[in-house]
Amino acid sequence: MAEDLAKWLYLFNRGQDNQSFRRFGAHRVGADQWQFLVWAPHARTVAIVGEFSAWQPVLLTPVGETGCWLGQHPGQAGQLYKVQITTAKGEVVEKIDPYGFAFEKKPGTAARLSDLPAHQWGDAAWLAKRRTQLSYDQPLNIYELHLGSFKRHEDGSYLTYREAIAQVLPYVKEMGYTHLELMPLMEHLLDASWGYQLMGYFAPTSRFGSPADFLALIDAAHQLGLGVIMDWVPGHFIRNTDTLAQFDGTATFEYADPHRADNVRWGTWNFDLGKAQVQSFLLSSAMFWLDWCHLDGLRVDAVSNMLYMDYDAGKEHDRNRNGGRENLEGTAFLKRLNTEVFAAHPDVLMIAEESSDYPQVSAPIDAGGLGFNYKWNMGWMNDTLKYFSTDPYARRQHIDQLTFSWVYMQNEQFILPFSHDEVVHGKKSLMHKMPGDRYNQFANLRTMAVWQMTFPGKKLLFMGSEWGQFLEWRDWSQLEWVDLADPLNAKMQTFTKALNHLYLHTPALWQQDFQGAGITITIGDRPDVIAFERHGKRAGDCLIVALNLLPEERQAFVLPVPAAGTYEVVLNTESARFGGTWTHLQRIVRSRGIPERGRPDSVTVVLPAMGALLLRPLTEKVNLDSHLEVRSDD
Structure with a gap:
């Protein structure tokens, strides 16, 4: 056991452990005995405090010169705990377990003693089909969904993962989508962050139920014939001082340079993607969701922020050691990520949300690319929305906003997205963007939908857009399902369903994208x-x-x-x-x-x-x- 641990920690410290979730954090080693392993290389002492110890510290022992700390203590599954660190300066701080599999409900940040989520999977047929039908010449039509605001109970409370099995999955399947893309469901504190400011990289959020409930949702989707993609955020993490920030009193997960660590655009901290242990942590997170949770792919958020030194506000003049704009360690990490993922799962989807003209994002690594399957086509999306938002007679001089995309449509393997980002923060809903009276708004929306569905590339649409919801998306309340009492909204939903099913049954629309x-x-x-x-x-x-x-x-x-x-x-x-x-x-x-x-x-x-x-x-x-x-x- 000691030899195995030494080998694991050696690999972890070299950035070569993509299964570190199997060893770090809390793991059961007996009926009521738990082992704790924490990486805190500059801590003076590390302890675990929890319900099982009446919140008194249980000291861990340093493991040689590895920067890791190990110990055991009795406990019951479900009990809360935190990591207590004494920094090199003598300050005592309480932190989350970075490898926690389950957390208490917000606003608390304590992890729960939890085994790796267990589930009796029934999706063998789906996984076998996935292995034999790669997506490039198959239909791929994605329904993007924020689980907290798709539907809610009358009292405003969330649907649970289990309730989503009955109230979300059949609807998405009936509407003719092939995949469900979930906005981040990893543990996070702030609802208004939509899940993009994370703290729990190995934990489905407790808002909607337990990790076992989450796995049941994925399994049910697969048995219904729906793939599941989830947004994943390896570029940055939440600032809160009891989470990953300054974990051992020093810049542990973030860059040591405060200027590079600070993500001004999103009010978060940037991961130090060049640090070996951070690479092991993030690679293991990706593998956790793909291996253990059977997800069909990851939509990697904010790739541009990882590709460029000067992407963020106030960093316009930042340059790498060679004088270029590129974030060399970020680029290397993305290539490493895709290499590791596809070595284990050649049939999953790795999708880059990337807004620049960085070349070959979806090209193979051995051909000089980043190795993603797909890249969101943000240029097509922006030009399309700009065109269709313009009065029809004023747009006559701007047809190039549509036709220009023909020039570069096969530079990448593109997904054509109308995502949540386009229907929030004053941008208006898709229907509300359309010019003219209500009748003409729907006519424009139907025509734009045909443009999306017939243009080369795979498809993505954010929830509510399928029936032309007038209000912008609001994360704090459910979609305006009442709209469907209006004949025009109901007929728009009928149209979207017909168009989706036409797409499914028309190989000409996807075999040679x-x-x-x-x-x-x-x-x-x-x-x-x-x-x-x-x-x-x-x-x-x-x-x-x-x-x-x-x-x-x-x-x-x-x-x-x-x-x-x-x-x-x-x-x-x-x-x-x-x-x-x-x-x-x-x-x-x-x-x-x-x-x-x-x-x-x-x-x-x-x-x-x-x-x-x-x-x-x-x-x-x-x-x-x-x-x-x-x-x-x-």
């Missing part, structure tokens, strides 16, 4: 209409997209098509059942035998005002799913 063969642009030089084709891998598998960006119907519009034949209209955003005005729908069109814009043939259609049409070749083998067929409402 990241290959040039996946898209053919047919109309990109007009100020009012955009058209393109999306192609699957099978010959003839095609979806034709036409967007009319002005509130003027286009009669007898000539649309290029890839071949002679018959085409069916599989979606018209102006269908009355979606909130539009069309009650008689053009269902079948035949090619004219006349080439158009370099394509072999063309069809004549009526383009709905401020709307979109989706067409595909009609064959005798087509058997339309009920979700895909756009029926007449007369």
Whole structure:
């Protein structure tokens, strides 16, 4: 045992232990006996205080020159405890256990004696499928959700993890999403931080239940056919003095340089990503959620903050030892993170929330990249929202805000996000951003949704946007479910469901997202209409997209098509059942035998005002799913 501990601590101190959660913190070593292991390299003494000792210190013993402290004491599962540190200056402070698996409810910060969360998993079929169907040529449509404000009880209390199994998962599945992305559920104190100012890197937040309840939620999602991604924050941590900050009286987890340690933008402390023990800590955190909790991926928050020395306010002139802007240790850590994760789990998703033009974020490391699967396409998102927020007649001069994204759409493996960040802090909800009266706002929103769903790249939408909630997102109350009593909101929800299911059943929209063969642009030089084709891998598998960006119907519009034949209209955003005005729908069109814009043939259609049409070749083998067929409402 002593030899094993020496080996583990050697690896930990070299930044090579990605399973340190199995040894550090509190672990049961007998029926009622617990072992404690704490890293505090500059402490004078380290003790554990808790309910099991009437909050009197239980001294730990230093383990050689490792900077770690070890000891045992009897205790009962669930009892609260903290780490008591005497600093080199003689100050006595109480701190959290950085490796705690469970904590008391806010505002307390004591950990609970807890075994590694245990669960009898029933998701073997899901994991087997995940191993054989990598996401690049599969549908990936993510529903981003903040569990504390999706739904609440009448008294304002949260749904629990167990209640979310019944009240969240079936809804997300029915709406046609493939994955649920949870905003950070690691333990945090401040609701208003939305989980991004963390203290517990190995603990599901106690707000919604126990760690076992959290695992039950993940398992239930998998058994329902939903993947689960969670936001993960390795760049910074909460400032509170009883958490990780100045843990042993010195800069332990953060940079020793206060200027580098201080994260002005978020009011947090930056991890010292070049310190070996911090690397072991963070790598182990990632592995905990992927190994032990069966998560299907991590959306890594604030990657730009880890890539650049000058990203934060007041650091505009910071430079590395070579004179460049790059955070060399941050870049090295991200590569190391992806290397370790994919060595253990080649089938999970590692997603970078990265807002700069840093190259090759989603390229393999051996090709010079950072090694992520995907990068959020923030440029596409910003340009799209800017365009659709503009009055239709004023936007005629700004069509490049949409078409420019074609230039770089395959520079990375992109996810197209309309996330929580775009519907908060005075930015307005997606629906409220749209110009015109209420009818035209929904028409714009439907058309923008088609643009997102048909543009190359995977998809993400924040909760409430699927039915056009008018109010901005508020983390302190549930979504405005009452909106669905309004016919326009209810029909917008129907539209989103239909569009999601169309996406699921249309390989042309996802099989070749990241290959040039996946898209053919047919109309990109007009100020009012955009058209393109999306192609699957099978010959003839095609979806034709036409967007009319002005509130003027286009009669007898000539649309290029890839071949002679018959085409069916599989979606018209102006269908009355979606909130539009069309009650008689053009269902079948035949090619004219006349080439158009370099394509072999063309069809004549009526383009709905401020709307979109989706067409595909009609064959005798087509058997339309009920979700895909756009029926007449007369």
